[in-house]
Amino acid sequence: MLSLFFYLPTYAQERLRITTGEWPPYVSEKLEGQGLMVQLAREAFAVSGIQMDLSFFPWSRAENLSRMGDRDGTIAYSHTAERQKYYNYSDAIYRGTYALFHLKDTTLNWKQLSDLKNIRIAATRGFGGMGNAFLEAEKKWELDVLRLTSSEQCFSMLLNKRVQAVPIDLEAGYALLRAYFGEKAILFTHSSHYLNQPTYHLVISKKNKRGPEIIRKFNEGLAHLHKSGRYTEIVKFWYRQPIYKNALPASYLQQRLQQPIID
Secondary structure, eight states: OOOOOOOOSSSSSSEEEEOOOTTTTOOOOTTTTTTHHHHHHHHHHHHEEEEEEEEEEOOOHHHHHHHEEEEEEEEEEOOEEEEETEEEOOSSSEEEOEEEEEEEESOOOOSSSEEEEEEEEETTTTOOOOOHHHHHHHHTTSEEEEEEHHHHHOOOOHHHTTSEEEEHHHHHHHHHHHHHGGGGGGHHHEOOSSSOOOEEEEEEETTTTTHHHHHHHHHHHHHHHHTTTTTHHHHHHHSSSSHTTTTSHHHHHHHHSSSOOOO
16 A cells, blocks of 8 residues: 655755645645645655755745745645746646535536626635636626635635635635535535636746756656656545545546546
C-alpha cells in the first residue's frame, strides 16, 4: 500500500518558504500530509534537493506575502488575467473542475453565462477558478455576484436561500460542505454543466529574481513524478482517503480515476 508520507532528500540543498491557504482536500493544516497538492509539491521540490517550508495564512495574506517577495511563492493558484501581471507560473500541479453548487430542492439549468443573469451568486473573495469569462462578466455587472470572505459564508447563504448558487471547485466544494455542515451536506448538489476546468500551480512573484530558477527546478521535479508513475500513485492514494471518499460523489471519483488527471 502506498504510504501517505513522501520521501525527502537526505539533506536539503535549499529551503524555500511557500505560502498557501486552507482549501481541503488540496491544501489543509488539518490533514495528515497537508493535502493532495501539498504532497505533490513537496515531492516535486524534493527531486531537486529542495525542502518546502509551508506556512498557512488567510488567502489574501498568503498572496500578499509572496507577491511582495516576503515569501518565495504560493501553491494552489489558478490562472487569472490579474495574477499573471505579478506572477510566474509553474507547470500544472493538478486540474480541477469548477461548477455551480445549488440546493437539491431547486433547479439550476444553464448552458452559457447569459443564462445566469437573474441568478444570485455568492463567491469567495479573491477566488478566480471559475474562469476569465465569468470574471469579466462579473466585472461588467452582467452577473449578480456577491463576494464574501469565506466559502463557509457562501454556502451558509445558499443553505438559507439568500443566494441561488455558489461557484467553487468540485473537490474542494464537497469537502468543505462535509466539514461545515456534516450530514446536511446531502442537501447540496452541483450543476452538470461546468464553469471551467482550471489548473493549479506554484506561483512565484516576478519581483523574485530567483523565480525562473525555482520554477525550472519545480517543473523538472514534477515531470519526474509523472514519468516515474509516482504522480498517479499519489493522486489515487488521496482518492481513497476519507476526505475524498466520505465527501465526493462516488460517480465523480470513478470518472476521475478513468480519465487523465492532467492532459
